[in-house]
Amino acid sequence: MKRMGFSLIELLAVMLVMILLFSILTPAVRKTIITAKKTRAEGDRKTLEAAVRAYRHEYGKWPDPANGTSGTNIYGPAKTPPTRQSAENRGVIEMMKNDNSANITFLNLSDFDQDASGNIVTATNKDGKYVFYFDLDNDDAWVK
Numbered sequence: 001m002k003r004m005g006f007s008l009i010e011l012l013a014v015m016l017v018m019i020l021l022f023s024i025l026t027p028a029v030r031k032t033i034i035t036a037k038k039t040r041a042e043g044d045r046k047t048l049e050a051a052v053r054a055y056r057h058e059y060g061k062w063p064d065p066a067n068g069t070s071g072t073n074i075y076g077p078a079k080t081p082p083t084r085q086s087a088e089n090r091g092v093i094e095m096m097k098n099d100n101s102a103n104i105t106f107l108n109l110s111d112f113d114q115d116a117s118g119n120i121v122t123a124t125n126k127d128g129k130y131v132f133y134f135d136l137d138n139d140d141a142w143v144k
Contacts, residue, residue, distance in 0.1 A: 040123040044112060048089075048120070048130055048143045051106040055096050058104060062134045062141055063095040090118040092132045 055063050096106045112120045115129070122128040134141045 034124075037123045044120070044123060045130060045143045047107070047111075048132075049141065051096065052092065052132060052141045052143070054104075054106055056139075056141065058102060059099075062136075063092050063099070089120050089130050089132055093118075093120065 052063060093107065093109065100106075109120075113123060115121050119129045122130060130143050132141065132143055
């Protein structure tokens, strides 16, 4: 007599092999995704720093969201004056867009993840915002 189909043992063996493969591949894929997010976050941070420095180079001042000019004292938590911190990076980005008489595109915002209020957020943590730091003594800026 000819057999039609597979036996229960054959089906269970195939399912076991598939489960084993899935359990081996899942952590590797998850680790790759986490590494990719960290790499993107680092790239975004460097792009934001480059954009702020380009603005400084073009206009001779750091973008300041507080009043539209450089020189406001907004101090960072880990630094002492005269380092300034802007926790709402949306303000820095808006200043770079609006106070831009040369119409230079410093950033393409569609390349970044943003929260509901328009702040650029990190790729690894959607609740974590990038923070701009300005060191007026050493004429430097960085993003964390």
